[in-house]
Amino acid sequence: MEENNTPAAMQDNQSVEGQDSQEAQPKKKRGGFTSKIGFVLAAAGSAVGLGNIWRFPYLAAKYGGGIFLLTYIILAVTFGFVLMVAEIALGRKTGMSAINAFKKLNKKWAFLGVLCAIIPIIILPYYSVIGGWVGKYFFTYVSGGGMSAAGDSFFNGFISSPWQPLLFFFIFVSVVFVVVLFGVEKGVEKVSKFLMPALVVLTIGVTIYTLTMPGSAEGIKYYLLPDFKKFSVKTVLAALGQLFYSMSLAMGIMITYGSYMKKQDKIESSVHQIEIFDTGIALLSGLMIIPAAYAFSGGNPETLGQGPGLMFVALPKVFANFGSVGGGILGALFFALVLFAALTSAISLMETVVSIVIDKFHLSRKKSSVIVYVGTLLLGIPSSLGFGVWSAVSVGGMTILDMFDFLSNSILMPIAALLTCVFIGYVVGCRNLTDEIELNGPFKFKKFFNVMIKYVCPICIAAILITSILDVFGVFSI
Ligand code: TRP
Numbered sequence: 001m002e003e004n005n006t007p008a009a010m011q012d013n014q015s016v017e018g019q020d021s022q023e024a025q026p027k028k029k030r031g032g033f034t035s036k037i038g039f040v041l042a043a044a045g046s047a048v049g050l051g052n053i054w055r056f057p058y059l060a061a062k063y064g065g066g067i068f069l070l071t072y073i074i075l076a077v078t079f080g081f082v083l084m085v086a087e088i089a090l091g092r093k094t095g096m097s098a099i100n101a102f103k104k105l106n107k108k109w110a111f112l113g114v115l116c117a118i119i120p121i122i123i124l125p126y127y128s129v130i131g132g133w134v135g136k137y138f139f140t141y142v143s144g145g146g147m148s149a150a151g152d153s154f155f156n157g158f159i160s161s162p163w164q165p166l167l168f169f170f171i172f173v174s175v176v177f178v179v180v181l182f183g184v185e186k187g188v189e190k191v192s193k194f195l196m197p198a199l200v201v202l203t204i205g206v207t208i209y210t211l212t213m214p215g216s217a218e219g220i221k222y223y224l225l226p227d228f229k230k231f232s233v234k235t236v237l238a239a240l241g242q243l244f245y246s247m248s249l250a251m252g253i254m255i256t257y258g259s260y261m262k263k264q265d266k267i268e269s270s271v272h273q274i275e276i277f278d279t280g281i282a283l284l285s286g287l288m289i290i291p292a293a294y295a296f297s298g299g300n301p302e303t304l305g306q307g308p309g310l311m312f313v314a315l316p317k318v319f320a321n322f323g324s325v326g327g328g329i330l331g332a333l334f335f336a337l338v339l340f341a342a343l344t345s346a347i348s349l350m351e352t353v354v355s356i357v358i359d360k361f362h363l364s365r366k367k368s369s370v371i372v373y374v375g376t377l378l379l380g381i382p383s384s385l386g387f388g389v390w391s392a393v394s395v396g397g398m399t400i401l402d403m404f405d406f407l408s409n410s411i412l413m414p415i416a417a418l419l420t421c422v423f424i425g426y427v428v429g430c431r432n433l434t435d436e437i438e439l440n441g442p443f444k445f446k447k448f449f450n451v452m453i454k455y456v457c458p459i460c461i462a463a464i465l466i467t468s469i470l471d472v473f474g475v476f477s478i
Pocket of ligand 1: 046049120253352
């Protein structure tokens, strides 16, 4: 694979481009992916992160197990497929990043580029808070405290203390900042090509082990067999938000990736590959964590429904079974790999935000990076404190971190996705995009794509959004 296959290389180009007038920028100045596999790996690298390993399992546990899984898979092969194809095609057609792509096609729709830009600004700070938690666990295992991490009160003790989570959050954001500031993402990306497969192998190993534990069978049942009584609009909204989040959709990032894709590479099959990769890792993580929660806490509804802490509570108990040495090594290795996946995604998120600042305010890369760094620190502090000293701040049982998460994934992303569909279906015209997709061969799902973009996606997303917003305001309960 060549140098400029990495998102880092893309982002560099994007930043340079952002300083000049987009339209005047000659095409040849943009770097690009030199091979289809390079494109698929880079996009999958952005997609695979905490969303798959940390967020998917806790949502699946919270929203009814099998029924969430089923809903998620159905949404992934319909909404997820269509939206990812649309975003990549939009990027490749315009050759621009999100903030400018919408503007180029229709001046009145420039606001959609802005909406897409707000989302990563909200995600990055709280993503980094969780990244800090992973850092803490890594540190605990490395310094020989793995057995204590398996204790019942370890996780809550940690997140509710004021300084420790802040310290690890600060370290995490600082590492991301240094990488972005000194532009060493290429090195990070290279290492991640080895570490990502290692993470998959380790996850498979831990999963197989967990599945042999007494009590895990109940967990497998809960996770794999849908219970239709547990189905509700909330399940769909949660699954939809998770889909956008996990596949890095509805925030313009895939538009940017698409803008660097070569005209002769096939969009449709690339999307299939990215989806299989991303969904595969999410499903596997669920299979590792949910049965573990059953084997060690008997499927206690409190553990299952506990939300963001699930991975941190369930896995140390698995590792503890290997004794303090074996478990210590296993835990250190596992959290190191998760930390790495979190770092690569956070780097890509910070890159996105930095290029937005460069584009909008025409500042230097250095200044923009510093602004984004300080802003991320400030915005992340409430999310971190929300589990301790600020735990009184809560809406509908949500902590501050949950609120940011809900705002971006369950409100803004569905709105951005809905508007993107309307924009493509009724302003640009599906034809424009399907022509782009058909540049190199037939588009198998063309009819499906058209119907989904014009009718099914916007109507369903609007219905889901309206019902759940009414629910939040207590107009009626679903
Ligand atoms: N998909 C990432 C994950 O699963 C999170 C994410 C969402 C992301 N949007 C992004 C990462 C944009 C990088 C860039 O963890």
